[in-house]
Amino acid sequence: MNGVMVGWAVQETTSFVSRFVEGLTAPKGVVDFLVLSFMLFAVGVLGVLSRRNVLIIFMSIELILNAANLNFIAFTRHWQAMGRISENMGHIFVIFIIVVAAAEAVIGLGILIALYRNRQTVAIDEINLLKW
Amino acid sequence: MELKGAQVLFYYALAFFVLIMAVSLIRARSAVHAALYLMGTLIGTAGLFLLLHAEFVAGAQILIYVGGVVVLFIFVIMLVNVREEITEATRLFTRQEAVAWALVGAMTVATIIALRREANLLPPAVAPSEETALALSEDTQRVGSALYTRAALPFEIASLLLLVAIVGSVILARTRRQEETFD
Numbered sequence: 269m270n271g272v273m274v275g276w277a278v279q280e281t282t283s284f285v286s287r288f289v290e291g292l293t294a295p296k297g298v299v300d301f302l303v304l305s306f307m308l309f310a311v312g313v314l315g316v317l318s319r320r321n322v323l324i325i326f327m328s329i330e331l332i333l334n335a336a337n338l339n340f341i342a343f344t345r346h347w348q349a350m351g352r353i354s355e356n357m358g359h360i361f362v363i364f365i366i367v368v369a370a371a372e373a374v375i376g377l378g379i380l381i382a383l384y385r386n387r388q389t390v391a392i393d394e395i396n397l398l399k400w
Numbered sequence: 401m402e403l404k405g406a407q408v409l410f411y412y413a414l415a416f417f418v419l420i421m422a423v424s425l426i427r428a429r430s431a432v433h434a435a436l437y438l439m440g441t442l443i444g445t446a447g448l449f450l451l452l453h454a455e456f457v458a459g460a461q462i463l464i465y466v467g468g469v470v471v472l473f474i475f476v477i478m479l480v481n482v483r484e485e486i487t488e489a490t491r492l493f494t495r496q497e498a499v500a501w502a503l504v505g506a507m508t509v510a511t512i513i514a515l516r517r518e519a520n521l522l523p524p525a526v527a528p529s530e531e532t533a534l535a536l537s538e539d540t541q542r543v544g545s546a547l548y549t550r551a552a553l554p555f556e557i558a559s560l561l562l563l564v565a566i567v568g569s570v571i572l573a574r575t576r577r578q579e580e581t582f583d
Contacts, residue, residue: 296407303515311425312422312426314426314501317497318500320485320491320493323431324428327435328426334442337461338445341449345453345454356543359454362454362457364554367561367562370469370562373469374565378568381476381573388481
């Protein structure tokens, strides 16, 4: 009875480990990039929602935009390898996202400097003039 | 699209690098360190773009993000006093941190469910024809031709957007004394 259970546990563990190693060394497709992009997005959302410093919030927004860019590039590559598309419009989208991100950073940091000049702080929970 | 052999190794190295840099970014006490971590994340993402044969976008990412946006961040850190966060006594996070964690947890669950259901709907990544790696110049050529033919109108609108951003940032960041001097 005991030997059977130990044998079962050993068998299950070795099969899990072998499947895990197999997954690690398997060819990486678009889904792996989606997972990575999601993790990057989640870290960015966490930064935006939880940090007090406005500068770090801006940097987290850049992380989120980068996660979206990674998705665009991965899907372009995927569909090109499939032979479904020949153009790379996804790359064009990424270039426009980069342009908009640069414009957003410029305007946001301009607002931040004006805010700092008026309030002497960059902590968002101390900037509460619009609170009811 | 399938990454094989050494490319898998590069995928893992870059993925871990990017994620470690991102987590360090949102936990950094010093804003300058956070800017450097952001730089690491962006360079790692550019490496992933290279892995996906998007050479032009990787170059643009390095030039615009690392060369432009991160430098802008560092300049603003210089102008704005964020030194008080470096001491241990100041809080780094808002009091709504639990809500943020709950939201990210819900997002994770939704993504796992969606990936398990939809990933099989994606057609398997077997190339029907021979998949030839594009030459470096060919990728740039294709991006350029798409940018100036099908995306010509958005391209012009982007130039207008950049102009408005330049003027807007100057107007936002000027001081009263500067206004009086130039009136």
